[in-house]
Amino acid sequence: MPALAFFAVFSYGPMVGVIVAFKDFSIVDGILGSPWNGLENFRFFFESGNAARVVRNTLMLNALFIGGTLISGMALAIMINEVRLRLLKRTAQSVVFLPYFISPIVISVMLQAFLSGFGGSGGMVNGLLDGFGISPVSWYTEPGAWPWILTVVKIWQMAGYTSIIYLAAMTAIPTDVYEAAVLDGASRWKIAVRVTMPLILPVTVILLVLQIGRIFMGDFGTIYAIIGDNGTLFETTDVIDTFVFRALRTSGDLGMTAAVGLFQSVVGFVLIATTALIARRISRKSGGL
């Protein structure tokens, strides 16, 4: 009951505001009093020439983030699981979990020091390149590398968090399965690949379903903190959320930004429903979940 009330007040109630996407919003007239304007607000996004690009970037970056964090999280969990020394295991878990709590703003400052240093063409990475006789790169004006840079940042940020989920799943694997594998002469590597990984597959499916459902939601916090309003990087980094935020800030038009938000939510809902159906089928077949 309290949960229902919570969602009614904070999720379902405010959804009435969606109608502003179909109105020529005026501050004085309010949402109900503002005149209807059909699909005019959607024109801003779909005729901007940026719609395809920001949708593509949102999907591509999220695909990289999902793939990167799941694979690295699983790899990290398997490695930590192999540690026998209890204290070392605990310490490793805490250390890899730490980046999850670091604010995107702090990450952006760290990244600037790492990639560009003082003046924009310094930084540790350029120092390293210089050591190999390679010319420094002005990272903050070159859009090409940014999907990969953001993916590395995301992995650093989230791999530890994901690994904790996997480690929790691993503790549920019966020890006799491992004992049987050892008796059969399996190496540690074989055990990890043939026993551990298949048995934590249901967790991967759950994580995948949860994240694919949100694949249309850009990681606004991290991306905006790092990229900001640097137009030279928009080609590969501008996602729906950052695009809408900038549009709202410069035009202040709630109707237009609500229209994009509605489009994002509808597509997101379709994706969640689809992945949930697929996950159900997979779980039926595997007898899990």
Next chain:
Amino acid sequence: MLQGSFALGGAGLVAALAGCQSGSGDSSSGAATLKSLLPGDVPQRWTEVLAAVNTKLEADTGLRLDPEFISWTNYSEQEMLKFTTQEPFDSALEATWLNLAQLLSDGALADMTELWESGRFENLNATIDERMVEYAKYQGSLYTIPLVANFTSPPGFVIRQDLADKYGIGEITDYETLEKFLYDVKQKDPDLIPFGLDAGYVNNTVVPNPVALFNAQSWDDPAKCVQLLGTHFEGSDLTPVPFWEQPDILESLDRMRQYYLDGILNEDALTLDMSAVRSLFAQGRYASTTAGADGLTSPTFGPVADNVEGAAIAQVFPFTAGLDAVIPATFQAANNMVVPAYAETLEEVFEMMDWLSVQENHDLLSYGIEGEDWEATGEHSYEQISGYSFPAFAMSWRTPLERGLAGAVESDRAWVEWTRDFENFTADHLAGFYFDSSAVASEQAQVNAVFDEYVLPLYAGVKDVQPGLDEARSAMEDAGYETVVEEYRRQATDYLAGS
């Protein structure tokens, strides 16, 4: 995140749907309390200063102040949301660089004309120049109280004068000498970056309004106020000339690109904010950066002397004519106080603003408690003795009441004085005109997005000029640039016909 952009939140939505009335809260003492929206963080010693302000304000007028400080990063969005949901508040900082145009066109602001002209608020009338008020009017009525410490504040430079002296340059009074200084720094002090540019000031590098930092022609002839998206509206028929057809801007773009390639500018201008640049200047890493005529040059940049032995600063005016320059201005105040149309406390806000227009009261809020936060060092100067720093531009700026900081460098003090003399300005042909973009909102939003992406990098020297210009022009035209410009021209023509 995005759901939040249209799902306004339970309580706010109810208010936005139904509409609700604002009103002053009542303090425990029964005095009417005015809630003002202010940008930035709560100042140091705010509790003590606010208590002193309220004690005196309540004794004099029966009112109390209860400002709400909203972080700079989301002041614009927060304020708009409060207007939208009709949250009860009594006044707010507003500006053309915030939401002023939309609030005016939506009729969301209280009409102040009658109260301003009533003659009942003598102190307020006396301390805000009537000409600024005239140019602040929208369709003949006053909806904003202009907050002004000067008539306009063009972008200028702060430079390391000790370096200029070391190179034998002396005082910088023209563009050629400035350029020599920048290249001398590069050559003789290679650890320093000659000029530190931040993302906020990229807009001021090449497009004159009426002067631009690196537009040499505008230094010699600051006559052109470029109005919209780099477009200048020329002649009596307001022929729009885009920036890619203005020779002085094209020349300046080439110059910016050369500076970028020669290492005169930092390469990360598009990602650096103003505070980062100022902090690096204070550490002695930049030899020059942007500094306006707001009286803050000395306190903001002077501390470089604490970190770098022998460092000294000077303000450089971006005019070859120096203090004899006479420039066009729109006289639209950069900062204004507004009152929501739904508020019922307009008269109380005027009383409070009138009270703040008395020297003693103005000083109390602007500088803090005398003897604890500041000491008077003359009739119009003061020395700061605590960390108290109130955003006076959002409430208490009054040209005749402002005090200069003791110990300000002479060039800083002189330029501030220059900006406070009306004789140094002429009214631009479009002074007093507000553009209402609601008819072309979709195109305006699209063009703004394109501008950030394709034009600002050119202004910062980050892109090769010719391919960058071709790309920018085509993107701007595809986004609806001509539609926006034509609408602007139509409204401006109507405005001129009616004035």
